Amino acid sequence: MVIAVDAAGGDHYPESPIQGAIEAVNEVADLKVVLVGPEDLINNELADQEYDRQRIMIQHAPEIIEMNESPAQAVKTKQKSSIVTGVGMHKAGKCDAFVSSGNTGALLAASTFLLGKLKGVSRPVIAAIYPTVKGVRLLMDVGANLEVRPEMYLQFAQMGSIYVREIMGIDDPSVGLLNVGEEEEKGTDNLKEAFQKLNELPNFVGNVEGRDIFNARADVFLCDGLVGNILLKFGESIPEALEIFVKRGIQQLDMGAEETQLVGKVLKASLNEFNPDRVGGVPFLGVDGVSMVGHGSSTPQAIKNMILNAAKCIEYNINEKIVASLN
Amino acid sequence: MVIAVDAAGGDHYPESPIQGAIEAVNEVADLKVVLVGPEDLINNELADQEYDRQRIMIQHAPEIIEMNESPAQAVKTKQKSSIVTGVGMHKAGKCDAFVSSGNTGALLAASTFLLGKLKGVSRPVIAAIYPTVKGVRLLMDVGANLEVRPEMYLQFAQMGSIYVREIMGIDDPSVGLLNVGEEEEKGTDNLKEAFQKLNELPNFVGNVEGRDIFNARADVFLCDGLVGNILLKFGESIPEALEIFVKRGIQQLDMGAEETQLVGKVLKASLNEFNPDRVGGVPFLGVDGVSMVGHGSSTPQAIKNMILNAAKCIEYNINEKIVASLN
Structure with a gap:
């Protein structure tokens, strides 16, 4: 199994992707990784590392798509970027997967244009992992499609269910449609129609509300990319905000250093x-x-965990299962 | 000043509204309250209370709209409900405001139908209070309008700014449009058009993201009722979910009873x-x-605080200021 890794993406390249790739290779016996990015940058970082040279290779890609670049424009003009090169390698069969912590929009655009869609799929979707009191669950779409038609929700539900079951290890995953109320007549006309389509699925639990996310009332939460993106980023902001809320609580209670430290430890855990x-x-x-x-x-x-997840997707033939489920 | 209070709304009627009304009257010298609901129920609750009989009155309304009733249907069929009676009294000039912790949809429907809209207002909006690290801010719409047109966002911004400044006491309030990214070309066509309309306002800070809510990057966060309702209910679920997360953290660290108690106290504060x-x-x-x-x-x-807020809205002529700002 060969997985290509974007060595020039994210806020901490090349250290994070290269270090993560080395760790992944050390953990999985039959895994090979191709680091994609500017050769010098990669070699420089690899110089002081111990790693299996038979299983970590380099693919030179001199251009870098920055985090804040306009995705469509970047993919078009930076054909020698790590992202376009990596996805291109995957398309050409030179690797089984490509992973990146770089520009999400650019990776989505390159993946959609170069790899194309699976048979029967109307639109690709970004499925994000969301924390709940029962462990992480899936929230989708989080930004690929700002407007989602009813039949797209149905496909998202099918694809998400397979991912949650196969990769996240949740048996019989349930699907919920995020809405303003539980009753089937709630929401916009589009959501009402989506409810009817989703109702065909045996694992659809109906409309769910904002308060149901943290309780994991569903394993797959469906929403449009606007709702999902706002929820995702809001969720990501919770730990830092809580730190500030708790700091204020501590000040209010006039606590000592030892107690403060204890609370910090608990919060982190x-x-x-x-x-x-x-x-x-x-x-x-x-x-x-x-x-x-x-x-x-x-x-x-x-990065290591992302590579391991990609390996699982390959090993468990996720895409074959999705195609079988849709067609 | 006379404020009518729904004595038959919410999960804890008649105790909560009646107790809250008594407290409000004790706090504000020139305030009179009319308790609206089934006479017997109210008299029964008032029987063992000490209160100023000159300033707490009763308006009999025998019907009760339950929390889970369909709003439009309930308002239509329960003309003698506390909600329809209370709003009707306001329309007839028998009170200066009506407050309720009952069925939100029914109150919105009754208010819109009976009171009508302010001059120049396209659609009424529910503006919710949202916690941030800088204190509470305004999130709107949270459910009155699931789809919001660009010109409606502009009106929401103007109405929200006035409310935040006059009632919440935030000088020069800023307005942000919740979107998937900061750049003005982000989002759906509707949001892009809304951005252009909002750009006419001197206090518009542009698009804001989910991560900007807790940081209070704006004082008024604009979104459609679907996004707002999901965010509102999600936000309300945070304290309870955190309790569970923290309980697990405490178990993990194998902490003693005293330490556990301390953490609980901090979390509450x-x-x-x-x-x-x-x-x-x-x-x-x-x-x-x-x-x-x-x-x-x-x-x-x-309930007491809601009555005091309503009193402020009357005192500060919120509606006159809104009409002046829109026309």
């Missing part, structure tokens, strides 16, 4: 579920290939 | 901003009257 490093990355479901994107701030651990 | 009782209720902005709704679980303190 409590918010483990919010740590994006544990999951590493999220897939673009519906593209004809395995393409995953990680958080810009990905640590080596995050 | 830290999440004070999330306590809906502090604010009490939120207004329907744009209706020709003062109509406020509180959380179903409202305590007497919440």
Whole structure:
């Protein structure tokens, strides 16, 4: 199995992707990784590392797509970027997956244009991992489609269910449609129609509300990319905001240094579920290939876990299962 | 000043509204309250209370709209409900405001139909209070309009700014449009058009993202009722979910009873901003009257604060200021 890794993406390249790739290779016996990015940059970083030279290779890609570049424009003009090169390698069969913690929009655009869609898929979707009190669950779409038609929700539900079952290990995953109320007549006309389409699925639990997310009332939460993107970024902001809320609480109670430290320790342990490093990355479901994107701030651990997730997608033939489910 | 209070709304009627009304009257010298609901129920609750009989009156309304009833249907068929009676009294000039912690949809429907809209207002909006690290801010719409046209966002911004400045006491309030990115070309066509309309306002800070809410990057966060309702209910679920997250953290660290108690105390103090009782209720902005709704679980303190907020809306001529700003 060969997985290509974007060595020039994210906030901490090349250290994070290269270190993460080395760790992944050390963990999985039959895994090979191709580091994609500017050769000098990669060689420089690899110079002081110990690693298996038979299983970590380099693919030179001199251009870098920055985090804030306009995706469509960047993919068009930077054909020699690590992202376009990596996805191109995947298309050409030179690797089984490509993972990046770089520009999400650019990776999505390159993946959609170059790899194409799986048979029967109307639109690819970004499925994000969301913390709940029962462990992480899936929230989708989080930005690929700002407007989602009813039949797209149905496909998202099918693709998400397979991902949650196969990769996240949740048996009989349930699907909920995020809405303003539980009753089937709630929401916009579009959501009402989506409810009817989703009702065909045996694992659809109906409309769910904002308060149902943290309780994991569903394993797959469906929404349009606008709702999902706002919820995703809001969720990511919770740990830092809580730190500020708690600091203020501590001041209010006039606590000593030892007690303050204790509270900090508890808070850190409590918010483990919010740590994006544990999951590493999220897939673009519906593209004809395995393409995953990680958080810009990905640590080596995050990159390693993203690579392991991509390996699972390959091993478990996720895409074949999606095609079978849709057609 | 006379404020009518729904004595048969919310999860804890008649205790909460009646107790809250008594507290409000004790706090504000020139305030009179009319308790609206089934006479017997109210008299029974008032029997063992000490209160100023000159300033707390009763308006009999035998019917009760339950929390889960379909709003339009309930308003139509229960003409003698506390909600329809209370709003009707306001329309007839028998009180200066009506507040309720009952069925939000029914109160919105009754307010819109009976009171009508302020001059120049296209659609009334529910403006909710949202916790941030800088104190509470305004999130709107949270459910009155699931789809919001660009010119409606502009009106929401103007109405929200006035409410935040006059009632919440934030000078020069800023307005942000919730979107998937900061750049003005982000989002749906509708949001792009809304951005252009909002750009006419001197206090518009542009698009804001999910991560900007807790940081209070704006004082008024604009979104459609679908996004707002999901965010509102999600936000309300945070304290309870955190308790579970923290309990797990405590177990993980194998902490003693004393330490556990300490952490619980800190958490409670830290999440004070999330306590809906502090604010009490939120207004329907744009209706020709003062109509406020509180959380179903409202305590007497919440009802008292909602009454005081309604009093402020009357005193500061919120609606006159809104009409002047729009026309």
